[in-house]
Amino acid sequence: MMVIGKPFLTVEQIQNRVRELASKISDDFSGKEIVAVGILRGAFMFFPDIVRHINVPMKIDFLIASSYVKSQTTGKIAIFADIREDIKGKNVILFEDIVDTGLTLKYIYDMLLSREPASLKICTFLDKKARRKVDLNIDYIGFDIPDHYVVGYGLDFEGRFRNLPYISIFKERI
Ligand code: 5GP
Numbered sequence: 001m002m003v004i005g006k007p008f009l010t011v012e013q014i015q016n017r018v019r020e021l022a023s024k025i026s027d028d029f030s031g032k033e034i035v036a037v038g039i040l041r042g043a044f045m046f047f048p049d050i051v052r053h054i055n056v057p058m059k060i061d062f063l064i065a066s067s068y069v070k071s072q073t074t075g076k077i078a079i080f081a082d083i084r085e086d087i088k089g090k091n092v093i094l095f096e097d098i099v100d101t102g103l104t105l106k107y108i109y110d111m112l113l114s115r116e117p118a119s120l121k122i123c124t125f126l127d128k129k130a131r132r133k134v135d136l137n138i139d140y141i142g143f144d145i146p147d148h149y150v151v152g153y154g155l156d157f158e159g160r161f162r163n164l165p166y167i168s169i170f171k172e173r174i
Helices: 011-028 046-051 103-113
Strands: 002-004 034-040 058-069 072-081 091-099 119-127 140-144 168-172
Touching: 011 046, 011 119, 011 140, 034 046, 034 103, 046 091, 058 103, 072 103, 091 103, 103 119
Parallel strands: 034 058, 034 091, 091 119, 119 140
Antiparallel strands: 002 168, 058 072
16 A cells, blocks of 8 residues: 655645745856756656746756666666757756755766766755765755655656655555
């Protein structure tokens, strides 16, 4: 049996924080153009929510990555679809759902950095610092959360619950 508890982060808390982050990014990149890269599938809800509140000129791109089998990390990262923009000399911001061990984002970060962008920043909706395995500098963090497996707002368990507009802590009972 699967149990989804009451919201850990409510729709209102999420939307308020998303607007705050968007306003910080807009200030930091004032007068510049950015390339906003959404990392799918997890950021499919966070990404459109935040970019619609960022008021600097931007191009939108996507990257499809996966590192998880069920809720266990395998440490193996697969890039299913790369970005299409040429990012050389551009200001790039990566938008991720959650940083856990950091292995996924570190791999993507290093891959994109080798293409010589003018700047490369990371924005994550959730950060589980307790489980970090690699050194990663995250520029924008929505919420720091403790080490729980969470679902909703783009995050899944075996493909489900991504559509929930809030974040819940996931528990599995047999
Ligand atoms: P990392 O490489 O940082 O360990 O893992 C990042 C990816 O693992 C995230 O993009 C996400 O897909 C998945 N992940 C990590 N923690 C959680 C969690 O608490 N819930 C869900 N649904 N996915 C998670």
